[in-house]
Amino acid sequence: MGSTNSTLSKIPNVEELMEETGFTPAHIVRLYDRFEALDKEKTGHLRPQDFGAINRLAMNPIGDRIIGAFFSPGQETVDFHSFVRILAHFRPADKKHPKDPSMPEPVNSRTSKLKFAFQLYDQDKDGKISRAELLQVLRSMLEMQVTEEQLESIADRTIQEADLDNDDAISFEEFRKVPLGRARRLTYQHGPLQHSAPRILSQPHRK
C-alpha cells in the first residue's frame, strides 16, 4: 500500500475529493493513473484532444458529446478533480446511507445521473430539450439511411409522448418521468474499481 499512499500524497485535496465523491483511496489512485495515462503531455490538465486520443470513443455515436460533458462551458481543460467528479456520477448508489433530506443530493444519486444524461441532450443549457436538440441526438444515433422526414416524425412522436405540459420541449421533470429500466444500470454495479483496484495494487506495477 506504500505506492497508494505516495500517489495519494501527490494529489492535492484528496480527502475532500474522496469525501465528496465517495471513492475509496484505491479508486482514486486507479483513476489518477488513468488520468496520467491520458494526459500525455503531463500538463496536469486534460484537453479535448486527449479524450480524442481514445480511439473507441470515436466509435461511439455520442462520444463527442460525452467528451463535451466533461468540460464546463467556457473551460478548455479538465483537471483531475473535475474528472473524478464526473466519473463519480457512475458509482453505485450507496444503499447503506440513509436519505438525509437536509444534505445536498449525493453525487451519484439517480437524479444526478439523470441530470448528467439530460445535459447530453441539452447542449444550449436552457433546461429544456428542444425539438432541434432532440433531432440532433437522433441524427447521431441513427444510421445514415434514415431520411430527414423519418427523423422528424420520430422526433415529433417522441416529444408528443414525453411532453406533458405541451411546450414542445422536454424539461428535466418530464425527462425524469420517462420510466427507465436502465437508469439504475447507470452504475458500475459491482464497482469494477472495487474488483480491480486491489488486483492492480497486488500486482507489481509494470510499465
Next chain:
Amino acid sequence: MACRTCLWLLGTTFFTCTVRLVVEGTEVGATQGSQPEPGVVGSNHSQAGGGHGSSISGIQIVTFKWHHVEAPYLIALWILVAGVSKMVVELNHSLTSVIPESALLILIGWILGGIIYGADKMQTFTLTPTVFFFYLLPQVILDAGYFMPNKLFFSNMGAILVYAVIGTCWNAATVGLGLWGCWLGGAMGDIDIGLLQFLLFGSLIAAVDPVAVIAVFEEVHVNEVLFIMVFGESLLNDGVTVVLFNVFDAFVSLGGAEIDAVEIIKGIISFFVVAFGGSLVGIIFALLISLLTRCTKNIQIIEPGFIFILGYLSYLTAEMLSLSAILSIVFCGICCQKYINANMDERSVTTVRYVMKVFANGSETIIFVFLGISAIDPAVWVWNTGFILLTLLFIFVFRFIGVFLLTWILNKYRLVPLEFIDQVVMSYGGLRGAVAYGLVAMLDENKFKEKNLMVSTTLIVVYFTVMLQGITMKPLVTWLKVKRAAVTELTLAEKIQNRTFDHMLVAIEDISGQIGHNYMRDKWHNFEERWLCWFLMKPSARKSRDYIFNIFHQLNLKDAMSYVKEGERRGSLAFVRNETKADVDFNKKFRASFSEIMPDIMADNMGPDHVPLSSILQDIVPSVCLVMHEQDLTMRESEDFNAHHLLQQHLYRGRKQHRHRYSRSHLETNRDENEVQEIFQRTMRSRLESFKSAKMGVAPAKKIQTKHQKKDKPQKMPNGNSSDKSKNHPYGDKGTCSLLFTSLLHYMKWLTITTSPSSPIKGPPTSCGMHNNTVPLKGD
C-alpha cells in the same frame, strides 16, 4: 415444391440401390464367363459389364460401364443426396427454429437408411471411421480454426483449457468408473467387459463434439464468452480424447496385469506430447502457409488452394505422428488467419472464406445424414437396457457436476464470474456427436467383445444429445430467463433513452479506462509486430498500411488547407459549395484494414485482465439473448408503427450488444463492423466539419507547414450526407482543430504497424501547433 424434392430424394436413393442390384446381377453373370487376362483388364471390364457372355459379338455402340465409374459415382451421388437433404430441411424456416438442422438431417438419414436396408437387406453404406476421420472431419475443423475469433479465444484460454482437459478427464473417469461400479453391482447383466474397457468407453463418450455444438448454438444466441468456452472446449478436448483413447486401448491390449506406474506415467507424458506436439505441427504449417502466400504475388489464382492443401496436410501429418490431428488443424487455422488475409488478394480471401464454408457445410451434412443411416443396421444392434440408460444418465449428470465444480473453482480467479445460467447452458450444451461414433467404430472386435453394444450405446447417446438436447435447449433457456425483464412495449422516448444510456456507459468506460495493462499481451504484440509481420507478411501488405497512413494524413491536411484557402479566396459562399468535396471516403480506403482491425478492437480487452467494465455489470449483457433474436425476426405492430420500426431497425446498436457470431452456414459481412465504421466516419467527418467552421472564424494570413510530398489522389464522394450542419461543437474552436488532428493521428497509429521508432509520423506534432494559429502556411 416440398413434394418434388422429397420425391427426387427418394428417387435418387432408389436409383442407387437398384443400380447396385442390377450391377450385382450382371456381375454374377459376367464373372461366370471370361477370365480377364492381365493385360487387357480395361476392355474386359467393359465387356463384362455389358454383355452376358465372354464372346465379342460385334462392336458395342453403347456399353453400360458401371464398374468403371462405380466408386466416384457413388461418392458423388451421396454428396448430391446429402445436399438435397439439406435443401429439404431448410425448406421450412419455422421448423428449423424449433428443431435444429442436425436433428432433421439425422431423421432423413433414418429414412434413407430404411430405404437402403429395405432394398439391399443389409446396410451397404455406413459411416466408416476412415472416411469420417480422413475425408469428412478435417474441413469442419479447419473451418472452425480459420474463423476462430482469436482475441476472444486466447483471452479465455485458461478457462477453456481447464474445461477441456480437466473437464474431459473428469467426465471420462466418472462415466467409466460409474459404469464399472454398476456392472459390478449387476445392473447390466452378463456382459464380457472389464474395468479398462469401461474406462475406454468413458473416454470416448466423454468428449464434447464441435460439429454438434455449432449446429445447436446456431439457433440459440449466446454471449461471446459463453460461446467461446463451449466451442473452444469442444475443439481442444480432442487432445485429451486421443490420448485417453490410445492409452486405454494400449492398456486393454496389454491386459490388466501389465499396468504399473511406469505405464501410467508414460500415459501422462504422452498427453503433453500429443497435445503440444499436435499444436506445434499446426503452427509450423501455419507458418508455411503464410510464407507461401507471401510469395504468390504473381500467380494469385492458386492461393486458395494452398490453404486447403496445407491445412489437410497438417491434419495428416499429425495423424501420422500419432499426435492430435484436430489440435493441429485448429492451430493451423488460428495462426495463419491474420497473415494470409493480409497477404492474399481480396478475391482470394473471399474465395477461401466461402469455399471453406461450403466444404464445412457439406461435410457436416454428410456426417449427420450418415449418422442416421448407420443406425439402420440390425447387425450392430445389441440392446442392454442397463448399460444404455446408465450411460445416458451418467454423462448427463456428471457433465453438470463437472461444469459446476470447475466453474466454482474458476470463478475465484476470474474477474467476470460465469453465472448460473451460463453454467447451465454450458452443461446442457455438451453434446456428443460423430467423433465419439467414429472412435467407437474403430475399436477392434476381437479385443472388445462388446463392441456392438458400445456402438449402439454411442449411437443412442448421440441421438439423445443432438436431438433431444438440441430441441429443448431453446425452451429451457427461455424458461430460465423468464424471471428476467419481460419484453414490454416501450415508448419511443424510452427506447431512445435506453440506447443513449448504453452508449453513454460504454463511453464512460472507455474514458475511465481498462483494468491495467496485460504485460504478456503487450510483449507478444511487440514481438509480433517486429518479427512475425516482417517475416510472414508481404512487404506490400505491410507497406500499404504505412502508405495509407501517409496518404490519409496528407489528404486530410491537404483538404483542410485547400478548403481554407478557397474560402479565403472566394469568400464564405465557397464553403457551402465545396463542403462535400473535402470529405474523405474512409470506406474505400480502409475497408481491408478495417475488417481486420475492427473485430480486434471490438473483441479487444475481453479477457480476465482486460475486461471491459460493462461486463461486470451483470445485468446488462444477458448471457443468452433470445430477446434480441426475436426482435430481429418479428415486427412490432403498434399505432406508431413506423416510428418504432425505424428505431428498431436503425438505431446504432452500441458496442456491448455486438455479438460475435460464428456460423457454419452464414458468411455475413459483419454488420457490426459496418456500423462501427460508419460511426467512426461520421465522428471524423463531424470533427472535420467543426474544424472547418472553426477555421472560418480565424483571420487570414496563415501558413501551414507541410512536410510531405503531395500525391494526387482522386477524392471520393462520401456515402450518406452529413446533415449535421450544426456549429455545435461542444468544446471550443481551438479544441476542435487539435482534437481533429490528434484523433486522426492516433487513429492512424492505431491502424499502422509502425515497427521502428523512427516511424513516419511527421507533421501532426507540428500541426498541433495549429491550434495556436500561428503556424506559417506555405503555398500548395
